[in-house]
Amino acid sequence: MKIIKRVSILPILVLISFLLVSCDMKDEEMSESKTYSNVYYTIKYPSNWREPELIAPKVFFLKDDNKCSLDIKALPYKDSIEDLIPKDESEECIIDGNKGYKVKIEENNEIITFYLIQKNDMLFEMMFKSQVDDYKNCLASMDQMIKSFEFNDFESMSFANWxxxxxxxxxxxxxxxxxxxxxxxxxxxxxxxxxxxxxxxxxxxxxxxxxxxxxxxxxxxxxxxxxxxxxxxxxxxxxxxxxxxxxxxxxxxxxxYYINNGERIDSALINEGLATHLNMTGKDYHRMTADILQEKSYTIKLLGDDFRKNEDAYTFGASFVKYLIDKYSLELFKEFFAQNQYNEEESFREFYDKEGNVLVNEWMDYLKTY
CATH class of the missing domain: 3.40.30.160 (Collagenase ColT, N-terminal domain)
Known part of the structure; x- marks a missing residue:
């Protein structure tokens, strides 16, 4: 008999203990703020935060000093979210008149606060992140952004007639x-x-x-x-x-995602590189990258936020991932990929015993002879 496993909306939450906190919002208003709006919602964010970035399926907000961040996902979900979160591991909240749930966790020196709200067969997942030492300074901004969140007048994303x-x-x-x-x-x-x-x-x-x-x-x-x-x-x-x-x-x-029960390194380079490597296109991403390097003659920066700044990011990522797999083995790469270390640099050191930049330079030297 085929076993169908229930898919959890927050698999990370089953792995660690929960720290429950109040859902009460503070009364003060943001003295200076900007507004972001899309089809589904409108939210205000402090003026000392960067312009939001759309990285499908989420909208990503980041404070100028990189100490606080928020990402919001909106996706179709018709089932009740009450079935997703155990009552003793969350606290109810009301956000723009809609009942939701709040969960706060501490992991890898970070505090992550989740809010889940449902409206018109859509699930909205908001995730605030900060370092433990910065949490108190970020708390006011977090509360104020949640307080400003308003749903727009949108219809249910219905695929009933498809x-x-x-x-x-x-x-x-x-x-x-x-x-x-x-x-x-x-x-x-x-x-x-x-x-x-x-x-x-x-x-x-x-x-x-x-x-x-x-x-x-x-x-x-x-x-x-x-x-x-x-x-x-x-x-x-x-x-x-x-x-x-x-x-x-x-x-x-x-x-x-299922290599190790939902655990994945928090790295755009590694996630997008693997997915592009497995595109099923038959393309030689080593050859493509080597040709680009020869034509444009510039140094590639792949790690952290620099990855998405590359015009040919996915091509570079696929080549780099294939290099890691071919040189160091697929099994080691899978261990590196499917683990709960959310720091990219620390993960390279832990699994490859090398700095990320050292591995990037190795890869670029290899391409010179490809």
């Missing part, structure tokens, strides 16, 4: 008159082929709920639903994709 095509462990949802209407079987088989390759490559035995893939005709089509395509929601087993996106990328995000 067609469904199920093939093995993948459920494909697509609208009437979709560009894949006449090729849905072939489209589905390509994704199953990618799924099977990725699960075998990463040695993941699939005992989980099927992956739901919502297929859109264009970026404009996604924007009608308030979505910036494409992206995956690992742990939820949801993918929101353009019809012509590479078969393997988002599937790799979902499958790699």
């Amino acid at each position: 067609n469904q095509f199920t093939i093995e462990n993948i459920e494909v949802y697509y609208p009437n008159n979709s560009v894949i209407n006449d090729t849905i079987e072939e489209w589905g088989k390509d994704r199953v082929e990618a799924f099977n390759y990725i699960t075998e490559y990463l040695d993941v035995q699939w005992e989980y709920e099927p992956i739901k893939m919502y297929v859109f005709d264009s970026e404009e089509h996604g924007e009608q639903y308030g979505l910036q395509l494409g992206f995956a929601l690992p742990g939820y087993n949801h993918i929101f994709t353009l019809h012509n996106q590479y078969p393997g990328h988002e599937l790799a995000h979902c499958v790699s």
Whole structure:
């Protein structure tokens, strides 16, 4: 019998103890603030925080001194969130008239505060992070931002009228008159082929709920639903994709989540590099990167926030991940990838016994002879 495991919305919460705190909001207003708004909500944030960055499916806010951050995810979720969080491990909150839940955890010298709220079949997950020593200084900003949060007048993101095509462990949802209407079987088989390759490559035995893939005709089509395509929601087993996106990328995000029960290094370089490496495109990312380096003649900076500043970030990431796997083994890479160390540099030192920059320089030297 196939075992279907329930997918937890906050897998990290089952691994560590919870610190419960009050949900009361402070009365003071932000003296100086800016406003961010999208299809679903409006929120004010302090003027000494950076402009928010959209990294699908989340909006990311960061204080100028990097000591506090907030990311907000909005995603379809019809089931009750009350089933997701044990009552004795959270505290109820009211945010803009809607009941939600608050959970505060301390891990790796960080304090992380989660808020979960549901409205119109949408789940909103807000996550504040700060170092333990900075928490008190960040608390007022956190409370004020939550207090300013307001839902906009949006309709439920309904896929009720979409067609469904199920093939093995993948459920494909697509609208009437979709560009894949006449090729849905072939489209589905390509994704199953990618799924099977990725699960075998990463040695993941699939005992989980099927992956739901919502297929859109264009970026404009996604924007009608308030979505910036494409992206995956690992742990939820949801993918929101353009019809012509590479078969393997988002599937790799979902499958790699289960290498070690949802534990993943907090590194865009490693997560996006692995997913691009498993794109199923047949591209030689070493050759592509070597050609780019020869043509542009510049030093690549891959670590931390620098990764996304590269125009060819995903190509570089795929090449770097393949280098780590080929030189140091896939098994070591999986241990490095699937663990709860959220500091990228410390993870390199712990698993590879080298600084991240040393490994990047090794990789670049290798490419010179490729």
